Amino acid sequence: MKDIDIADLRRITELIKTKHSYDFTNYAMSSFKRRIVRILELYNLTVDSLIVKLSQPKFLEEFLNEITVNVTEMFRDPSFWRVLRDDIIPAILLNHQKIRIWHAGCSSGEEVFSMAILLKEMDILHNVQVIATDLDTNILERAKSGAYNLKNMDLNEKNYIRFQGTGSLKDYYQEVNGKAVMDKSLVMDVSFRKHDLVKGGIFNKFDLVLCRNVMIYFNQALQNEVLKKFHESLFKYGYLAIGSKESLIWCDIANKFIVVNNEEKIYKKIKD
Amino acid sequence: MSKFKFNKKYKAIVIGGSAGSFQGIVKILSNLPEHFPIPIIMCLHRLKHVRNGFVEALSIKSIAEVTEPHDKESIKKGKVYLAPANYHLSIELGHYFSLSTEEMINNSRPAIDITLGTSAYVYRDKLIGILLSGANRDGGLGMKWIKDRGGLTIVQEPSECMIDTMPKAAMGYTNIDHVLKIDQIVQFLKELDKQYIK
Numbered sequence: 001m002k003d004i005d006i007a008d009l010r011r012i013t014e015l016i017k018t019k020h021s022y023d024f025t026n027y028a029m030s031s032f033k034r035r036i037v038r039i040l041e042l043y044n045l046t047v048d049s050l051i052v053k054l055s056q057p058k059f060l061e062e063f064l065n066e067i068t069v070n071v072t073e074m075f076r077d078p079s080f081w082r083v084l085r086d087d088i089i090p091a092i093l094l095n096h097q098k099i100r101i102w103h104a105g106c107s108s109g110e111e112v113f114s115m116a117i118l119l120k121e122m123d124i125l126h127n128v129q130v131i132a133t134d135l136d137t138n139i140l141e142r143a144k145s146g147a148y149n150l151k152n153m154d155l156n157e158k159n160y161i162r163f164q165g166t167g168s169l170k171d172y173y174q175e176v177n178g179k180a181v182m183d184k185s186l187v188m189d190v191s192f193r194k195h196d197l198v199k200g201g202i203f204n205k206f207d208l209v210l211c212r213n214v215m216i217y218f219n220q221a222l223q224n225e226v227l228k229k230f231h232e233s234l235f236k237y238g239y240l241a242i243g244s245k246e247s248l249i250w251c252d253i254a255n256k257f258i259v260v261n262n263e264e265k266i267y268k269k270i271k272d
Numbered sequence: 273m274s275k276f277k278f279n280k281k282y283k284a285i286v287i288g289g290s291a292g293s294f295q296g297i298v299k300i301l302s303n304l305p306e307h308f309p310i311p312i313i314m315c316l317h318r319l320k321h322v323r324n325g326f327v328e329a330l331s332i333k334s335i336a337e338v339t340e341p342h343d344k345e346s347i348k349k350g351k352v353y354l355a356p357a358n359y360h361l362s363i364e365l366g367h368y369f370s371l372s373t374e375e376m377i378n379n380s381r382p383a384i385d386i387t388l389g390t391s392a393y394v395y396r397d398k399l400i401g402i403l404l405s406g407a408n409r410d411g412g413l414g415m416k417w418i419k420d421r422g423g424l425t426i427v428q429e430p431s432e433c434m435i436d437t438m439p440k441a442a443m444g445y446t447n448i449d450h451v452l453k454i455d456q457i458v459q460f461l462k463e464l465d466k467q468y469i470k
């Protein structure tokens with residue numbers, strides 16, 4: 001593996017910041033560095049030639065697709081999804097007939113389909129408005145198409161079984177040309193949009209925000225900024241779910257939330 | 273007297289292990305001097321989708337509490353950390369952890385190379401790397417990076433390993449400082465402990 005130094009990383013992030021409307025300055029250093037090295041190897045570039053290429057808008061889009069880490073699963077952490085189904089969603093339903101959910105950093109959509117299946121099995125799919133966003137346009141297209149590699153379905157199926165769904169994951173997809181094509185009616189009402197958590201504004205209010213395994217790519221300063229946006233995007237008593245190995249306790253905004261489930265990292269906004 | 277020479281103060285220990293390393297890890301952790309003066313960071317191959325159980329199994333046997341760090345958690349002395357299931361564990365320049373879900377490396381997530389490599393970058397020559405029994409090459413390059421940055425490298429004696437691919441890979445990549453049996457590693461840690469005034 002090649003190594004590049006911090007000065008080179010700064011040159012890259014500075015250029016992107018001044019030439020384009022993205023800011024990677026506050027991404028967590030070690031994984032960002034590995035991503036840059038990976039891009040250099042993939043395109044066979046030096047840091048200097050990468051910087052030249054980055055001025056081209058067309059390449060920038062490709063760069064965004066490669067710099068992001070898109071690894072995801074359906075029903076990742078099955079116990080988390082059980083808590084959503086058994087505790088969180090019923091609690092929201094006590095106060096709201098219509099529920100609004102935001103998947104921030106939805107990647108290729110496995111999380112969105114998991115949610116849709118959960119809601120369908122609760123028989124409330126059509127009472128829920130879901131917005132799914134990501135920075136990476138390529139991956140959003142993949143999410144919209146809802147077609148996955150069959151070899152990933154093994155793991156998804158195992159997770160679904162641990163989630164203890166009412167049927168079988170096979171009820172929700174068909175095998176077409178070696179792909180698992182998800183039932184489109186599941187995400188009929190989902191709005192997939194490009195949105196940048198770093199530069200983007202607040203666009204709606206939600207009962208539940210899921211942002212799992214996204215902020216791990218940010219440093220703490222940026223996590224604080226993004227958490228402020230989530231706080232503003234939630235109704236009072238709305239819920240925020242982060243990845244199972246993330247934590248709110250060090251954040252500026254921690255006192256405006258309470259822990260609802262520490263194991264699954266689900267928080268509730270209690271102060272405006 | 274002592275066969276180990278300590279010419280500087282180390283700031284952290286990283287341990288990598290895979291198939292056949294569990295017994296060795298348990299022996300090391302259960303014989304660790306109390307209030308061990310520097311953090312121990314472990315990256316062990318483990319079942320990807322079993323989130324619970326492993327850290328508890330190690331904690332029961334360990335002198336010091338074993339925890340799985342959260343993303344951006346600070347690294348503290350006296351603590352033993354274990355890379356969580358299904359995440360890569362990196363060490364950042366401000367002496368804290370960060371997690372990521374990047375592609376698997378050598379079929380592994382957590383990948384030992386990532387934890388060892390980022391530790392070497394942050395702790396440079398103040399790092400001790402230990403690689404135990406294992407069935408693939410993960411960790412071999414990481415040990416080379418530790419050595420290249422001036423750190424101290426130790427592998428488990430291949431003849432004692434259930435599967436010796438991992439330590440042998442490291443020995444192929446670089447000149448390992450000490451090739452030791454688990455009992456000797458325990459002894460090494462006891463002597464290291466004495467270097468620190470408490």
Ligand SMILES: C[S@@+](CC[C@H](N)C(=O)[O-])C[C@H]1O[C@@H](n2cnc3c(N)ncnc32)[C@H](O)[C@@H]1O
Pocket residue numbers: 068069070071072073076104105106107108111133134135136139195196197198211212213214217373
């Ligand atoms: C590892 S995936 C997480 C997918 C899913 N939430 C899960 O937990 O499995 C991280 C996603 O965050 C997205 N991302 C990274 N930076 C972002 C930003 N600034 N704004 C929005 N999304 C971002 C990436 O494109 C990627 O799809």
